[in-house]
Amino acid sequence: MKNPTTNPTQTIKTPLAVKSARKEPFLIFESVSKAFPTPKGPYVVLEDVNLKIHEGEFICVIGHSGCGKSTLLNMVSGFSRPTTGEVRLRTHPIVKPGPDRMVVFQNYALLPWLTAFENIYLAVDSVHPEKSEAEKREIVQHNLGMVGLLEAANKKPQQLSGGMKQRISIARALSIRPEVLILDEPFGALDAITKEELQEELLSIWNEYRMTVLMITHDIDEALFLADRLVMMTNGPRANIGEILNIPFPRPRDRTRIMEDPEYYNLRNYALDYLFRRFAHDDE
Numbered sequence: 600m601k602n603p604t605t606n607p608t609q610t611i612k613t614p615l616a617v618k619s620a621r622k623e624p625f626l627i628f629e630s631v632s633k634a635f636p637t638p639k640g641p642y643v644v645l646e647d648v649n650l651k652i653h654e655g656e657f658i659c660v661i662g663h664s665g666c667g668k669s670t671l672l673n674m675v676s677g678f679s680r681p682t683t684g685e686v687r688l689r690t691h692p693i694v695k696p697g698p699d700r701m702v703v704f705q706n707y708a709l710l711p712w713l714t715a716f717e718n719i720y721l722a723v724d725s726v727h728p729e730k731s732e733a734e735k736r737e738i739v740q741h742n743l744g745m746v747g748l749l750e751a752a753n754k755k756p757q758q759l760s761g762g763m764k765q766r767i768s769i770a771r772a773l774s775i776r777p778e779v780l781i782l783d784e785p786f787g788a789l790d791a792i793t794k795e796e797l798q799e800e801l802l803s804i805w806n807e808y809r810m811t812v813l814m815i816t817h818d819i820d821e822a823l824f825l826a827d828r829l830v831m832m833t834n835g836p837r838a839n840i841g842e843i844l845n846i847p848f849p850r851p852r853d854r855t856r857i858m859e860d861p862e863y864y865n866l867r868n869y870a871l872d873y874l875f876r877r878f879a880h881d882d883e
């Protein structure tokens with residue numbers, strides 16, 4: 600594996616990172632540790648994680664299996680709370696789930712007895728019971744259109760392909776306009792072509808709405824195409840953030856142009872070296 604001569608974590612300043620450096624942090628992890636009780640005593644998954652994310656940033660998180668990526672994001676969604684430390688959205692500690700933070704899972708998590716339309720409608724209705732039925736239906740239609748699936752509105756999940764199901768779960772998450780979109784390896788189960796299509800769609804939706812995105816991935820190329828910053832975790836237990844790569848490619852991004860850029864391979868090799876040499880994992 601080629602060793603890059605420069606350290607991208609130190610040398611690259613993206614225009615967005617420079618711009619956002621002037622803004623107040625939006626999502627903050629402050630001295631966050633998380634331990635799970637086990638019969639042998641507490642199992643410390645994460646220890647003293649500190650991270651500041653700016654509004655509208657697209658953050659990817661990478662790290663070996665079991666290092667605590669989902670644990671980290673679960674503290675943003677509010678499914679779980681830090682053992683010590685704090686996760687804050689603006690100035691408010693996150694203590695429970697809320698419609699300002701929506702999660703998309705790898706396994707879609709759609710209700711199988713409802714149609715695509717009804718799955719999204721249920722989310723809109725639970726967050727906006729005050730809206731009229733016509734307004735709620737309009738929101739569902741708009742979001743189905745946004746992921747190009749108006750024709751699948753009346754289909755149930757088992758009648759949809761993996762890519763279509765993931766589009767529906769993204770539409771459902773976006774239908775209530777969260778401030779933070781949390782994606783837990785959303786494209787991990789999809790074939791390569793569908794995965795690329797969904798990456799493009801996600802980027803174009805993000806370009807339009809600029810919600811803050813936190814996404815777990817195992818795919819370095821995916822992270823380099825999507826993210827402003829790539830957070831690289833150390834191995835657990837007691838995992839932490841090892842390094843953060845700034846991804847400098849201008850937006851809107853063009854996959855072909857990025858892949859022709861020598862910097863792409865510099866960053867890719869740097870991340871590969873980090874994961875498979877410096878933080879190599881015995882099990883992989």
Ligand SMILES: Nc1ncnc2c1ncn2[C@@H]1O[C@H](COP(=O)(O)OP(=O)(O)OP(=O)(O)O)[C@@H](O)[C@H]1O
Nearest residue numbers: 635636642644662663664665666667668669670671
């Ligand atoms: N509720 C829990 N109780 C005990 N241990 C847990 C619990 N949740 C997670 N763990 C452990 O914490 C560690 C981190 O799990 P987590 O799912 O966050 O890792 P991950 O990096 O997301 O892994 P993967 O990439 O395989 O999804 C694992 O060893 C897991 O077994």
